[in-house]
Amino acid sequence: MWVLAVTVYFIMACAVSWMVLFPAGREFVLSALAGAGVRLGRRAGALAQQGMRDADAVRTNGRAAAGRLAGFVRRHWIACACGAALVCLPPLAALLLAERPVLSGYEPSTHAVNEQVADLLQGEQLVPPPPLPPLVFATAEVAQERPLLASASRDWAMLNADYTQRLLTVFRIMKERYGYDMAILEGYRSAARQDALAALGPGVTNARSWQSWHQYGLAADCAFVRDGRLVISEKDPWAMRGYQLYGQVAESVGLTWGGRWKMMDFGHTELRLPGVMKR
Secondary structure: OHHHHHHHHHHHHHHHHHHHHOHHHHHHHHHHHHHHHHHHHHHHHHHHHHHHHHHHHHHHHHHHHHHHHHHHHHHOHHHHHHHHHHHHHHHHHHHHHOOOOOOOOOOOOOOOOOHHHHHHHOOOOOOOOOOOOHHHHOOHHHHHHOOOHHHOOOOHHHOOHHHHHHHHHHHHHHHHHHOOEEEEEEOOOOHHHHHHHHOOOOOOOOOOOOOOHHHHOOEEEEEEEEOOEEEOOOOOHHHHHHHHHHHHHHHHOOOEEHHHOOOOOOOEEEOOOOOOOOO
């Protein structure tokens, strides 16, 4: 191997010496480089001319095709107009007559309302609990579970009155029967906030503006309070048991529970009043 290396080095040294010491060597190298440059230039020029010829051919063929199409339309304009109408009118009519889309996977609740609970709903008017300190909703743990929760509305006055009484009834039953204190995380939600949450991805919400009952004051997201702290994650066995009870109680008062959806939302309930959200 070293013999080959020495041989190659010797040949290269001789070639460099020939080019440096002898004018003929330099002229030979310069001539070779100039010849290569000329050949490359000719090749580039030929490619450019071929590209121009191809472009001209495409333009010519395009003009010819456009002319043939225009001639066909002029000769058969009635048939073309009828065909365009047949193609465009059905989707246009469907677009104009279609009502606002609603996301799939939100099956209506078929649970009957408990008569005892119904009697309770007809009784006293329940009062919302005192609001929790804002810092409770701004911890790092809460922000990880519910993005942008600190800026959410928890104003009971912005919710539908019927829905408010049903949800407060659920709160009372959860406290008196099962020992769970509950708090509202978010009630009314503006259309702009709904779109902002949807922009965070399907892990937050799939619903765009006016596709959620939050915009109508007929939905709320709730969680549990333990030792003065919010417990949202269903990974907590105590909270998961609470969500199951919460869903049962909510359905018993005629609310729809998000825990039965394909994209489960255990803390969510809504009251689907007819004629409010167009489907």
